[in-house]
Structure formats: structure tokens, C-alpha cells
Amino acid sequence: MIEKNLFESNRAAWNQAAVYHQRAFNRSLHIGFQDPKFSTLKKERNYVVNERLKQIDFSGKTISHIPCNNGRELLSLMRLGAKEGVGFDISDAAISEAEELAEIAKANVRFVRTNALEIDETYNSYFDFIYISQGSLQWFPNLNDYFSVISRLLKKDGKIIIFEIHPFKYFFENGFSFQAQNFEQLTSYFKTSPNNYPKGLDYFGNVEYESNECFWFMHKMSEVIAAILHNGIEIEDFDEYPFDLDGTPNKEVEGKFPFSYLITAKKK
Numbered sequence: 001m002i003e004k005n006l007f008e009s010n011r012a013a014w015n016q017a018a019v020y021h022q023r024a025f026n027r028s029l030h031i032g033f034q035d036p037k038f039s040t041l042k043k044e045r046n047y048v049v050n051e052r053l054k055q056i057d058f059s060g061k062t063i064s065h066i067p068c069n070n071g072r073e074l075l076s077l078m079r080l081g082a083k084e085g086v087g088f089d090i091s092d093a094a095i096s097e098a099e100e101l102a103e104i105a106k107a108n109v110r111f112v113r114t115n116a117l118e119i120d121e122t123y124n125s126y127f128d129f130i131y132i133s134q135g136s137l138q139w140f141p142n143l144n145d146y147f148s149v150i151s152r153l154l155k156k157d158g159k160i161i162i163f164e165i166h167p168f169k170y171f172f173e174n175g176f177s178f179q180a181q182n183f184e185q186l187t188s189y190f191k192t193s194p195n196n197y198p199k200g201l202d203y204f205g206n207v208e209y210e211s212n213e214c215f216w217f218m219h220k221m222s223e224v225i226a227a228i229l230h231n232g233i234e235i236e237d238f239d240e241y242p243f244d245l246d247g248t249p250n251k252e253v254e255g256k257f258p259f260s261y262l263i264t265a266k267k268k
């Protein structure tokens with residue numbers, strides 16, 4: 001598949017998903033960000049990332065979130081004291097919502113609609129900190145391409161936190177369930193061809209709809225680690241957790257698989 005088409009399909013699918021996400025949030029973010037203490041990072045399962053964030057001094061720092069979706073996580077991070085933020089995302093609808101929320105939050109941030117792989121060179125060596133959160137890496141066919149951009153944008157000694165869905169969780173993304181024993185639906189850990197979400201991307205409202213075609217990729221843990229290391233970024237810490245970040249029920253195996261992981265790293 002020509003990659004340009006893949007990214008344009010994903011852009012259309014994420015624009016379509018934004019309508020469902022906004023319905024699920026029911027303007028709670030617009031109301032929430034009016035309160036200077038409001039932060040979506042306060043959600044219970046973010047405690048592991050909050051522990052790491054506490055160890056970083058954000059004052060005077062320039063930070064980013066890639067991809068940033070509707071900006072809620074970057075706006076929450078800004079409340080830790082950073083000087084300036086820039087969020088990047090491919091979805092037109094997510095970026096326009098992020099701009100609305102930034103105005104409400106009165107934050108010194110801007111949001112840029114772009115394929116993350118094509119972020120402008122004016123942002124080279126621009127950031128002290130980049131956050132990468134759940135459901136991000138799966139949209140990039142080649143993680144080396146993605147982390148070469150992250151490395152290019154970081155200042156020397158700039159930090160990243162990756163708080164991501166574990167590849168083991170993606171075993172279940174194509175409908176596999178231990179209860180149903182439908183092993184033909186189990187996504188191979190080694191699968192390199194793209195997967196789809198035909199029933200949509202509404203992981204907030206859990207509404208199913210006929211999605212515009214979109215393409216996501218299984219990435220092995222070793223692929224994530226190699227792509228970071230091969231791009232001049234030093235891993236400082238790595239841990240795995242048994243919980244689901246998006247609350248999808250996998251009750252049969254809860255507590256038995258790693259479903260999320262956290263990596264802290266630094267540009268050499």
C-alpha cells in the first residue's frame with residue numbers, strides 16, 4: 001500500500017471518530033478546563049505516569065505530545081508549569097477541538113495538524129519533553145521513522161515518557177476472546193501487515209459504527225525498544241502493568257498479561 005493513502009485514510013477515520021468522542025465527552029472537557037486545577041491526568045490509572053511526571057521540573061520548559069488528539073493531555077501537562085506547548089496530530093477535527101480547549105484553558109500552546117512523520121524542521125531540537133500516550137505507536141507502519149522524528153525534535157538531554165498500550169493487549173483487538181476460544185481472531189505478535197477497526201474508533205463512548213477504512217500495526221516490544229535506541233535516545237526506565245488503559249473489558253485474563261507499559265528515556 002502506498003503510505004500516503006494509508007495516512008490519508010487514517011486521517012479521515014480519525015475525523016469521523018472525533019464526532020463520537022465529542023458526543024461521549026458531552027462538553028465535560030470544555031467545562032473542566034475552565035477550572036485552572038482541572039487535569040485529565042488525574043484519572044486513577046494515570047498514577048504510574050504521574051509518579052514519573054513528579055520527577056520532572058517543567059518550569060521554563062517547552063513540551064509536546066505526539067500525537068495529541070484533542071489536546072486534553074497536553075493541556076493537562078501544561079498545568080505542571082511548562083512555558084510553552086505544541087501538539088501535533090493528523091486529524092483536522094481533533095486539532096480544531098484542541099484549539100477550542102486551549103482558548104478555554106488559557107494555555108500557551110499551539111496545535112498543528114500534520115502527519116507526525118512530516119513535522120516541520122522549525123521544530124528541530126525544540127523540545128525539552130515529549131509525551132507519547134496510549135494508542136499512538138500503532139498508527140505508524142515503521143517505528144524507526146517515528147522515533148527518528150521524536151529524536152530530531154528533542155533538545156540534547158530532552159526527555160520522553162511513553163505510556164502506551166502493551167502489544168499483548170493488541171492480541172484482543174481483532175475480536176479474540178479466551179471465552180469464545182476463537183483463536184483465528186488472535187492477532188499474531190509477529191504480524192507486520194495492517195489491521196483495521198471496521199466498527200470504529202469510539203473507545204470513549206463505545207459506540208459501534210461503520211468506520212472509514214483505517215490501518216493500524218502490531219509492534220513487538222523489541223521493535224519499540226530498538227527504534228528508540230537506534231535513534232540516539234537512551235532508555236532510563238521500563239516497566240509493564242496489568243491494567244487496560246482504555247477500560248476495554250478483558251476480564252478472562254485480567255491481571256495475567258501486561259496490558260500497558262511505561263518507558264522513560266533521554267536524548268543523548
Ligand SMILES: C[S@@+](CC[C@H](N)C(=O)[O-])C[C@H]1O[C@@H](n2cnc3c(N)ncnc32)[C@H](O)[C@@H]1O
Pocket residue numbers: 007010014067068069070088089090091094114115116117133134135136139
Ligand atoms: C488513540 S489517539 C492517541 C492520543 C491520545 N492518547 C488519545 O487517546 O487521545 C490516536 C491519535 O493519533 C492520531 N494519528 C494517527 N496517525 C497519525 C499520524 N500519522 N500523524 C499524527 N497523528 C496521527 C489520530 O488522529 C489520533 O488523534
